[in-house]
Amino acid sequence: MQEIFESKLQSKLPNLGTTIFTTMSALSNEHKAINLSQGFPDFPLDTQFEDILKQNLSKNVHQYAPMMGLPKLRDAIQKLISREHNRQLSIDEILITSGATQAIFTAIQALVNKDDEVIIIDPAYDCYAPAVKLVGGKCVHIPLNQKFELDLERIKSALNDNTRMLILNNPHNPTGAVFGKDQLKKLVGILNQFPNCLVLSDEVYEFINFTNEAITMHQFESLQNRLITVSSFGKTLHVTGWKVGYLTAPKHLISEIAKVHQYLVFSVNHYAQESIADYLNIVDIDTISRMYNQKRTLLQGLLENSRFNLLPCSGTYFQLIDYSDISQEKDVDFAIWLTKEIGVATIPISVFFKEEFSQKVLRLCFAKSEETLTQAAQRLCQI
Ligand SMILES: Cc1ncc(COP(=O)(O)O)c(C=O)c1O
Structure with missing residues (x-):
């Protein structure tokens, strides 16, 4: 048998x-x-975070949270992005996820079709390729150059009409590299020639950046109608075990992503969301x-x-x-x-x-x- x-x-x-x-x-x-x-x-x-957790324990935060995430957390994220990345999003463009991994998986599941090509910059975080393969997509691996910079020439020659998505991770795991504004500008110049290619920007280390360079893809207006950004409170607030993160995407994309999220996860840990929202209001x-x-x-x-x-x-x-x-x-x-x-x-x-x-x-x-x-x-x- x-x-x-x-x-x-x-x-x-x-x-x-x-x-x-x-x-x-x-x-x-x-x-x-x-x-x-x-x-x-x-x-x-942080003890202030612990105090919030203690206070929230007895609140009514232990049942399912709304599918897109708690409005108060999405509101706090909207303010964070406005303050730190100077981009004004509506809370309808923010989805709370069970960590960045689920955000990445869900976005790929919703937006990449069979035989679509997805450019992955190597060395790459290990969840990207399996997520692409599970939907029947084709991974096109482009390595960084010897200095761990984006190899813009190779990226340019890999892009074509079948390229559905480019996945970028900045600041970059595992190299610790930060792709600065100059490299990103050139990349965006290339991407402007391929308006059908979505950009999935994994920015989980967005607040661990030792340069003065603005690294977020939020800053490039020409990409905003096809940009998905992914963030992780695990990384930002040192709570990797909670697996809470979020993604941002324009409405026409987030509505598709939310359809998958609805049946994959539906609702992310309510108590954690409430506590993160409270902490975001006080943390520097x-x-x-x-x-x-x-x-x-x-x-x-x-x-x-x-x-x-x-x-x-x-x-x-x-x-x-x-x-x-x-x-x-x-x-x-x-x-x-x-x-x-x-x-x-x-x-x-x-x-x-x-x-x-x-x-x-x-x-x-x-x-x-x-x-x-x-x-x-x-x-x-x-x-
Ligand atoms: C580049 C990168 N993306 C995504 C993740 C996953 O984050 P999360 O634990 O929130 O799923 C990690 C975790 O190590 C990471 O390094």
């Missing part, structure tokens, strides 16, 4: 195993390593970049005398380290060795590429307490 079932089951994602984040975190637990692999903070919530968003900048400086200082070479990090909470002075092993093998023998779990970055990537580079997450970073750096400096 089991055999008959298996012979009829055709995997929709045959080449996909467990994600590298799950694998490295499991290995880290097994070897009691310090986990700098997965991108989540290990420090407590600028403190986020400042706090992560201190952590970045601390880690970089601690690793200064190590044998690793630190690559530039302009945004996100990821620092890339080059280990080519230490070993010529492949990055996956070296990351496993580092976890087992040195006790520090990292992420090998070749897994984010479709094409072969042979540089000897690992990703460290510095969204960690000072103590965790110091201990991890001490171990890394022993090598």
Whole structure:
């Protein structure tokens, strides 16, 4: 019986195993390593946020929330986007989602059709390609150049009448690169020649930007009727376990996205939405970049005398380290060795590429307490 079932089951994602984040975190637990692999903070919530949570516990916020999200949260997001990104949206252009991942998946499900081409910039966050494949779309992978900048020539030559969507992530995971206004302007100049191509801009690290550059795609008026932006409160407010995020899109697109959202999720955690809305009214968003900048400086200082070479990090909470002075092993093998023998779990970055990537580079997450970073750096400096 089991055999008959298996012979009829055709995997929709045959080449996909467990994600590298799950694998490295499991290995880290097994070897009691310090986990700098997965991108989540290990420090407590702001006490003001905790107080809001305590107050809201006894409110009537434990049943289904409205399908598009709580109006008070969408209102707070509207103000945030107006203040921080200088764009005026109506709350009908904002949808609350179960994290950025669901926003991305839902937008692709709603807007990409079979055989449509979707440009993915490699190295890429791992949920993009499976979401495209599940709708029968074709992933067109364009790598960043050697300096981790957008390869505008290759993007231009990949665009054609079948390109339904381009997915951009800025600030960029895993490289920590920030594509500045100049690169973005040139990209938009190219996209203006392809008015049918939607732009899905994954901006989950929008408030962890150490440059003075405005990185949001909200700033480009010519794109606004085909732009979907994705954000994550997990990243912005250090609550990755809540899985609450949002997307913005013009009305003709968000109405299609909402049709999928309605049957995929319907309603996102009401208590979390209420609490985030209250917190957004009091939090100073600028403190986020400042706090992560201190952590970045601390880690970089601690690793200064190590044998690793630190690559530039302009945004996100990821620092890339080059280990080519230490070993010529492949990055996956070296990351496993580092976890087992040195006790520090990292992420090998070749897994984010479709094409072969042979540089000897690992990703460290510095969204960690000072103590965790110091201990991890001490171990890394022993090598
Ligand atoms: C680039 C990028 N996009 C999306 C996500 C997913 O965010 P969420 O946890 O809100 O689903 C992540 C999480 O690591 C990410 O790094």
